[in-house]
């Protein structure tokens with residue numbers, strides 16, 4: 001501040017004031033510099049002691065695209081010989097693969113493992129979101145990734161097992177064993193597939209389960225006995241069929257995984273696929289789904305059985321499913337199927353999500369429930385997080401018939417959370433064990449649990465925001481997320497779809 005005075009006194013006074021303020025400024029800037037140096041030194045000492053310098057951010061990639069992950073594409077991650085391999089849908093809905101070395105703490109990738117038709121289709125105005133990859137490591141160590149299909153496109157011709165939509169189901173194989181840096185696209189599976197689930201049996205045989213087309217299609221598997229180089233023709237196990245009593249088609253959503261020995265177990269729910277105009281509430285085609293079913297496939301005999309061991313006619317139709325495979329009837333509630341596991345007694349446990357139909361195209365929010373077979377009956381489903389309504393998704397492990405552990409994607413107010421829930425009474429009740437990740441003003445999409453998972457890397461999580469189609473991708477374990485340097489997690493993104501078109 002200068003004082004307005006006249007004459008020589010003016011000059012003397014103003015100089016004095018200038019000197020004073022200059023001195024003050026100098027002192028302030030010195031203070032600032034000292035504070036910055038002290039903070040930097042402290043940060044350096046802390047990071048050197050804790051290893052924080054290798055984890056500037058707690059996500060490993062920021063180029064996840066749209067709905068980058070889901071439980072149905074299983075597995076999206078595999079732990080193998082000290083390394084966790086992870087995958088997600090990235091730019092142009094292509095499959096992206098990264099790996100984390102648990103011994104050295106080093107990340108590699110992500111690398112683009114193939115080219116999806118979905119992200120490059122003509123007239124594309126929004127994400128299709130069926131590009132999500134599924135991983136498998138064969139007995140020679142080659143890594144396989146299945147991706148990019150949503151029922152096949154018109155240019156693929158006729159789908160003899162159902163209808164079509166978009167994309168092409170594809171398979172890429174790593175050029176070298178356990179090396180994610182380079183990939184070959186291999187034309188060896190049906191382009192009509194979607195929702196891939198890849199299973200390797202103890203003898204090395206590979207089974208690829210998927211829906212063979214859009215909503216009105218059979219669910220099938222393809223078998224390979226040469227480490228996934230070639231596959232037998234698709235075999236239907238769930239039949240789509242026009243109803244005679246309603247203007248709708250029977251349809252299904254399934255989740256398959258290796259059971260005991262030579263068995264594969266399958267959990268599934270029923271989709272009532274309305275002809276648009278016939279839907280009773282005038283909503284048109286909806287995602288109306290109901291109930292929880294279970295069955296088992298003996299890969300040696302080729303026989304399918306229900307939980308009591310009764311033989312099933314294949315491909316299974318709705319009438320027989322209602323009689324023989326029903327584990328839980330959800331009545332008017334709408335479902336979204338989850339995973340299925342066997343306990344130490346060989347009894348199946350099912351995770352399924354359901355909630356009240358609130359009149360939306362997707363019904364309403366759905367909560368994760370658990371039920372199990374006790375040897376003679378299915379238990380009543382229990383909500384894992386104890387809430388009455390709301391949205392959650394998750395996968396689980398069972399160490400015995402009574403000890404169950406879920407990792408749930410949930411919300412606490414407007415915060416997205418990943419929490420662990422345990423039951424020691426066979427799923428009668430669950431209690432919250434700990435929180436593994438929390439982010440404000442977002443929701444999480446989660447993978448199924450990583451196959452053969454390391455405790456530090458249980459699942460893959462995508463952070464969804466309404467403001468951007470780009471997703472931060474986390475690898476989350478019992479101690480929270482495994483991060484990396486910001487510069488390594490900052491990747492090229494897909495800017496071809498406008499934010500207003502996010503879906």
Ligand code: ZN
Nearest residue numbers: 215272273274
């Ligand atoms: Zn449908």
